[in-house]
Amino acid sequence: MEKNTKNKKSEIMKIKGKIYLDYKNAESAKLVHDSLEIDNENYLQSELKENKIIYEINNEKLGTFLSTVDDLIASEIVVEKIIEHTDKEKVLYK
Template sequence: MKIDAKIQIEYGNSKDADISFQSLEVENKGFIKSNKEENILNYNLSAESLSTFLSTVDDLIFSEILVEKVLKSTSTPKHQ
C-alpha cells in the first residue's frame, strides 16, 4: 500500500516561514519533499506503509511545534 499526503503550514509572515523552512529542511532532505511559497510551507509525503507514514508525520509535526515555540519565545518581549 502506498500513502501520499500533502501538509500545508501557514505562518503569519514570510520571515517566520523562512526560518522554519530552513530549520527543518536539513532533517527533511531525502525524506520529505518541501517548498515555501510566501508564508506557506508545503510538505509532500509518501510512504509504503502506514507505520512509516505515521512516524514521518509525527516527526514533522513535533519538529514544527518546536520551531514555533522557539519563534514565539524569541519574539516575545522580555520583562526585566
C-alpha cells in the same frame, strides 16, 4: 491449471499526503522551513511559498508514513515555540 500470480510491485500500497502550514509572515515561514529542511531531507518534499510551507509525504508503509508525519509536526512545534520565545525576548529587550 494456472496460478494467478501478481506482480509484487503492483501490490505495494502507496500512501501520499500533504501538510500545509501557514505563518504570520514570510520571514517566520522561511525560518521554520530552513530549520526543518536538514532533518526532513530524503523523507519528504517541501516547498516554501511566501508565508506558507507545503510538505508532501510519500511512502509505501503506513507505519513509516505516520512516523514521518509525527516527527514533522513535533519538530515544527519546537521551532514554533522557539520563534514565539524569541519574539517575546525582542519585545522585552528592545
